[in-house]
Amino acid sequence: MKLFACTSCGQTVYFDSIACKGCGALLGFIPDALAMVALSTEGGAAAGPERYLPCAHRSSGCNWLVNQRDGAHFCVSCRLNRTIPDLSAPGNVRLWQRLEGEKRRLIYSLLRLGLPFEEGPGGVAGLEFDFLSDSSPGGGGRVMTGHAGGLITLNIAEADPVARERNRFEMNEPYRTILGHFRHESGHYFWDRLVRGSGWLAPFRELFGDESADYAQALQMHYQSGPAPDWRECHVSAYASVHPWEDWAETWSHYLHMVDTLETAWVYGLTLEPRHAGGEVLATEPAADPYEFTDFQSLISQWMPLTVALNSLSRSMGHEAVYPFALATPVIEKLGSVHRVVRGAPPDG
Ligand SMILES: [Zn+2]
Ligand SMILES: [Zn+2]
Incomplete structure (x- = not known):
């Protein structure tokens, strides 16, 4: 992961930073430029001829920006969500925010590698996410993490460190992280997209x-x-x-x-x-x-x-x-x- 500098005061800031600790400027990450910028007092940002606005999930912790030309409310990471958890249920906001933070790290790597994850020609499925809990309506009980046809499903309990550690212990795994889940499931997606039926x-x-x-x-x-x-x-x-x-x-x-x-x-x-x-x-x-x-x-x-x-x-x-x-x-x-x-x-x- 890159290190960034606040474009307002030069202080080192990080991928997850939402505000600069040096000058207090609000920060936003531009996915198409893989750059961090300080937001103007109006709340937007510019880079060259491009104009950016905060993602509609900013109040839920997303620090990514949307290119105004996209005409989208959500950033390139948030717009991949098909289902998010019921945010009125106690604790779910925190769990979901942790998932999104790790998901942005996955998307960063995919952008950095120039890997395609949006819908392609000939009916190629784009990447989508369902974040469900065992009690989600229509979830049918226990939600299993997995991938099918571009859709990655993750049980939001995996964002709870106690539940995740219990699972890790019971499954006798030496390594279990949210980011690891995302990276693993994206592997299934890219096998379909890059290997299946190819040379x-x-x-x-x-x-x-x-x-x-x-x-x-x-x-x-x-x-x-x-x-x-x-x-x-x-x-x-x-x-x-x-x-x-x-x-x-x-x-x-x-x-x-x-x-x-x-x-x-x-x-x-x-x-x-x-x-x-x-x-x-x-x-x-x-x-x-x-x-x-x-x-x-x-x-x-x-x-x-x-x-x-x-x-x-x-x-x-x-x-x-x-x-x-x-x-x-x-x-x-x-x-x-x-x-x-x-x-x-x-x-x-
Ligand atoms: Zn600053
Ligand atoms: Zn977002």
């Missing part, structure tokens, strides 16, 4: 396996008997071993973890130079913008040392490892293939 299908099957295997049966097997004991040898997570589609979505999600975290390290000018003999293996070169890397190898060689340092930092603070993953060689190959699909490389290149 990438054959290379996909070679690396991830045959996705025509019975999905429902694979899922049932996983919940009955657990993952294969050797899943670590070629999967990024236990859940990735369920079915080639889940493997893809988990790998895709991991790729987004990588580029976003590397971008943050890059904007802070972070490089590693371990101060002990033999520490060179953990050294990194001054990084470049990871969204601009065309070469996957340079991306992964920046990533591995950074994850070691990240984990050491979080252990120093008494937290669990912030990065509870170990990437086996076949997993790195899969990440490389996601990289090539994302960058629009030719499938046979």
Whole structure:
């Protein structure tokens, strides 16, 4: 994630900032320019010839702006919502705001990567979101997180840290975050959009396996008997071993973890130079913008040392490892293939 400067006073501000702590100016994020600007006293903003207004969800915490030419009330992230929770129910506003904050981070990455997520020609579905609770009318009881035909459904209970941690513990998962859910489900969407029926299908099957295997049966097997004991040898997570589609979505999600975290390290000018003999293996070169890397190898060689340092930092603070993953060689190959699909490389290149 980028760092931003208040355009009114120059103070450092952040992706989530809604007002500048230096001068008090109200701030807005321009998605088409990926820039943060201070709002005028009239509440709008300008960048070159373009005029912007706050998203209609600003009072609910959205700091994104809408290009006046779009003629839309909602920003490019908020307008993807099909269903939002019942905001009159106690606690729902807070849970929903947390979801939206994480969703904007997903959309930021998609914009940064130039990935298409709006409706396309020939009936290609755009990305949509349903945020439901178990008590939503017509929800039919327990809401399961998932993706179908462009629609991502998320149970808003996942925004409650206690419920999410309970789920994480019960499912024996080392990593469970709202952003991780969004990234994972977007992986299913982009498999449909970029891999299904394309030249990438054959290379996909070679690396991830045959996705025509019975999905429902694979899922049932996983919940009955657990993952294969050797899943670590070629999967990024236990859940990735369920079915080639889940493997893809988990790998895709991991790729987004990588580029976003590397971008943050890059904007802070972070490089590693371990101060002990033999520490060179953990050294990194001054990084470049990871969204601009065309070469996957340079991306992964920046990533591995950074994850070691990240984990050491979080252990120093008494937290669990912030990065509870170990990437086996076949997993790195899969990440490389996601990289090539994302960058629009030719499938046979
Ligand atoms: Zn300021
Ligand atoms: Zn918005």
